[in-house]
Every structure is written in structure tokens, then in C-alpha cells.
Amino acid sequence: VTGVQTCALPISVSIGTSLNGTVTDVFVRVGETVQSGNTVAIVRDDTGQSFRVLSPVTGIVNEISTQVGDFVNIGDTVGTLQSQKEELEAIALMPVTTVGDVKVGLKARIAPDSIPVGDYGYLTGTVESVGATPMSEARVSQLEGSISGFTPASSAGEPMVEVRIRLDADPANPSGFAWTVGSGPPFAPLAGTPWSGSVVLGTTTPLSTLLGT
Numbered sequence: 758v759t760g761v762q763t764c765a766l767p768i769s770v771s772i773g774t775s776l777n778g779t780v781t782d783v784f785v786r787v788g789e790t791v792q793s794g795n796t797v798a799i800v801r802d803d804t805g806q807s808f809r810v811l812s813p814v815t816g817i818v819n820e821i822s823t824q825v826g827d828f829v830n831i832g833d834t835v836g837t838l839q840s841q842k843e844e845l846e847a848i849a850l851m852p853v854t855t856v857g858d859v860k861v862g863l864k865a866r867i868a869p870d871s872i873p874v875g876d877y878g879y880l881t882g883t884v885e886s887v888g889a890t891p892m893s894e895a896r897v898s899q900l901e902g903s904i905s906g907f908t909p910a911s912s913a914g915e916p917m918v919e920v921r922i923r924l925d926a927d928p929a930n931p932s933g934f935a936w937t938v939g940s941g942p943p944f945a946p947l948a949g950t951p952w953s954g955s956v957v958l959g960t961t962t963p964l965s966t967l968l969g970t
Contacts, residue, residue, distance in 0.1 A: 770813060770814050770816060770837065770838045770839075771834045771836075771837055772797050772810060772811075772812060772813065772834065772835045772836045772837065772838060773810075773832055773833065773834055773835065774800055774810055774829045774830070774831060774832065774833050774835060775808070775810075775831060776800060776802055776808055776831055777802060777803070777828075777829070777830050777831055778800040778801050778802040778803065778808070778828070778829065779800065779801050779826065779827070779828050779829075780798055780799070780800055780823050780824065780825055780826065780827045780828075780829060780835075781799045781800070781801050781807065781825060782798060782799040782825065783797070783798045783821060783823065783824060783825060783835075784796055784797060784798065784799075785797050785798075785818050785821065785836070786818065786821070787818050787819065787820060787821060788817065788818060788944065788947075789817070789818050790815075790816070790817050790818075791812045791815065791816065791817075791818060791838070792812065792815050793812055793813065793814050793815045794811055794812065795811065795812045796809045796810070796811060796812075797810045797811065797812050797835060797836060798810040798823070798835050798836075800829060810835050812838065813838075814838060816838035816839050817838060817839045817945060817947070818836060818837075818838055819836075819837045819838060819839050819947050819949075820836055820837045821835070821836045822834050822835060822836055822837070823835050823836070839945070839947060846885070846921055846922065846923055846924065847865075847867050847880075847882060847921070847922040847924060847952060847954070848919060848920070848921055848922075849919070849920040849921075849922060849954075849956075850892065850897065850917040850918075850919060850920075851917060851918050851920050852915045852916070852917060852918075853891055853915060853916050853917070853918055854915060856887065856918045856920065858958050859884060859887055859920060859956050859958070860884065860887065861884050861885065861886060861887060862883060862884060863883070863884045863956050863957060863958065864881065864882070864883055864884075864956070864957045865881070865882045865883065865884060865922045865954060865955065865956045865957070866879035866880070866881060866882075866937065866954050866955050866957075867879055867880040867881075867882055867922065867924060867952050867954040868880070868952055868953050868954055869946040869950045869951075869952045870950060870951045870952060870953070871946065871947075871950055872942050872946060876938070876942075877936055877938050877939070877941045877942045878936050878937035878938030878939070878941070879936065879937045879938075879954065880924050880925075880934055880935070880936060880941075880946075880954075881924070881925045881935045881936070881937060882922045882923055882924040882925055883922065883923055883925070884920060884921075884922055884956060885921045885922060885923040886919075886920070886921045887918065887920050888918040888919040888920065890918075891916035891917060891918055892916070892917050892918065892919050897917060920956075922954075922956075927940075931943040931944065932944060932945040932946070933945055
């Protein structure tokens with residue numbers, strides 16, 4: 758399964774502001790782990806009072822969307838987190854002609870584009886759900902629009918079915934997930950990472966079965 762999948766590593770959690778004001782400090786960086794309740798930034802309102810912007814969950818910083826000196830309004834997003842309490846999940850957009858043999862419970866191997874397979878192998882996982890009907894254009898567009906580097910599903914030339922794959926956790930590894938080579942990389946893939954991979958169908962070769970070759 759290549760070219761039409763995304764790694765929907767769990768849906769990001771927004772860090773929002775509760776008042777209007779100017780950002781005077783930002784205390785976190787992309788890739789840093791923060792705890793629930795940690796101070797992410799300081800905002801000063803027009804009366805001169807300063808307020809802390811707190812992390813709503815424990816997780817890894819995916820994005821910082823503001824910087825010192827920016828003016829923010831109530832509800833604006835300061836940054837986003839990948840919650841460590843959520844399971845890692847990969848979403849595959851599979852053509853209807855190849856998805857028929859993919860069943861819940863089958864094993865899968867996932868290769869995030871940002872992590873060298875030769876060094877760390879594949880993430881391992883299990884098919885959790887297979888869509889009963891083709892995806893709507895709106896749903897496909899929603900996924901494509903949220904993933905940088907995503908190969909448009911329209912390139913497959915046929916309707917797509919959404920397949921969700923739950924990735925295996927391994928708390929002993931730095932990333933928190935299971936890999937086919939050693940302990941994997943010293944970090945977890947970030948939300949929205951494109952990927953390629955395969956689903957193991959019985960004793961046949963995964964890619965030859967799914968791609969029909």
C-alpha cells in the first residue's frame with residue numbers, strides 16, 4: 758500500500774488562549790514533551806496583567822503557531838500537541854479494488870516517510886476498521902488537506918476506502934511504539950506524517966496482494 762496513505766498519529770490537541778493580549782514569552786519548542794498544566798506561553802492583556810497559557814494534556818509539541826510580540830485573541834491557537842494518552846493510529850486510503858481482502862485483525866507494517874526504514878524498520882500494527890463504503894470527496898479532501906506531502910487520492914483514479922490501523926505500543930522503546938528493528942528511533946513520529954506500508958494477507962506477499970502484481 759503506497760502513495761495514498763497518511764499517518765494520522767493521533768489527532769492533535771490545540772493549546773488555546775483564554776484572553777486577548779500580546780505574547781510576551783514562549784517556553785516550549787517543537788518536539789519537546791510537556792506535561793499537563795505546564796506553562797506554554799505568557800500573554801499580557803491591555804491592562805498590563807500577565808496570564809499563563811497552560812498545556813491541556815501531556816504530549817509532544819507538534820507546532821508553535823505564535824511568537825513573542827504576536828497579538829492573540831480569545832480562542833486563538835498558540836500551538837498543538839500530540840497527546841501521549843491517545844493510541845497511535847494510521848489511516849490508509851485504499852482503492853476499492855484492492856481493499857476486499859483486508860480484514861479487521863490483520864497485521865500491518867508502517868513506514869513513516871520521516872524515519873529511515875533501513876535504520877529502524879517498520880512500525881507494527883493491526884487493522885482496526887475497514888470502511889463499509891467508499892469515502893466521500895469531503896472526507897478525502899479533509900485528510901489530504903491536513904497532511905503535508907500527501908499524495909492525492911485522486912491519482913489512484915478510483916474511489917477510496919478508509920482503513921484504520923492501530924499501531925502497537927511498546928513503553929520500553931523511546932518512541933513508545935513497537936518496531937521491527939530494535940527499539941526504533943529515539944523519538945515518536947509526529948501527527949500528520951505521510952507513510953507507506955503493507956497489510957499481511959495470510960501467507961501471501963503483502964505488497965503483491967494489495968497492489969495486484
